[in-house]
Amino acid sequence: MKCAKCTHKKCYLEGQNCTRMDLAEVKEAYVDGRLKIMKAAACTEGRFYNNLTRLEETVEFCKLMGYRKIGIAFCIGLSQEVKLIEEYFAKFLTVDSVCCKVCGIAKDNLELEQVKEGVRETMCNPLMQAKILMAQEVEFCVTVGLCVGHDALFTGACTVPVSCLVAKDRVLAHNPLGAVYSRYWRKKLGIHPSDQV
Numbered sequence: 001m002k003c004a005k006c007t008h009k010k011c012y013l014e015g016q017n018c019t020r021m022d023l024a025e026v027k028e029a030y031v032d033g034r035l036k037i038m039k040a041a042a043c044t045e046g047r048f049y050n051n052l053t054r055l056e057e058t059v060e061f062c063k064l065m066g067y068r069k070i071g072i073a074f075c076i077g078l079s080q081e082v083k084l085i086e087e088y089f090a091k092f093l094t095v096d097s098v099c100c101k102v103c104g105i106a107k108d109n110l111e112l113e114q115v116k117e118g119v120r121e122t123m124c125n126p127l128m129q130a131k132i133l134m135a136q137e138v139e140f141c142v143t144v145g146l147c148v149g150h151d152a153l154f155t156g157a158c159t160v161p162v163s164c165l166v167a168k169d170r171v172l173a174h175n176p177l178g179a180v181y182s183r184y185w186r187k188k189l190g191i192h193p194s195d196q197v
Helices: 023-029 032-048 054-065 076-089 126-135 150-157 183-189
Strands: 069-074 094-099 140-144 162-166
Touching: 032 054, 054 076, 054 140, 054 162, 069 076, 069 126, 076 094, 076 140, 076 162, 094 126, 126 150, 140 150, 150 162
Parallel strands: 069 094, 069 140, 140 162
Antiparallel strands: none
16 A cells, blocks of 8 residues: 555545555454444544644544543653643543553663663663553553654553554654655655656
């Protein structure tokens, strides 16, 4: 599949199916809890389309799902931001949050590469973030600024659904799309459209 290179988007415009998956296979995939999530996601999109921020949509989705307790796995570099996020969520939900540096284990214990050699660096600990939040019996998790790879480990270790609220991008103020929105970054990355100077 090379959907990113598609020029006609007929799946969206006309319902064209470019796969060998039929309706029966799709319906078979969305059953029980997965169907419930799909329905709540569709309701969130349909009712609040272009009217709410992702922060607000997350709360509305949780309400539709009947979640009462959520967990936040966050990067220590976003401590100030997560305080505000948690304050907002706490108006509607019970919230537990776990910092990436939980357990305080030095990187050299796992032979992990450091940002600066010769100084003690505490490792990020996404598997323990997940373990702690699962022990708290949260029903849903959001990630706030977890590093690439750490987010994958966290999500894979969770036994509840996980959604990314903030994607880590230290260079672009946690806005990864800035790299494709900015013609200067596109040029630097060698991805500028052919009709652009």
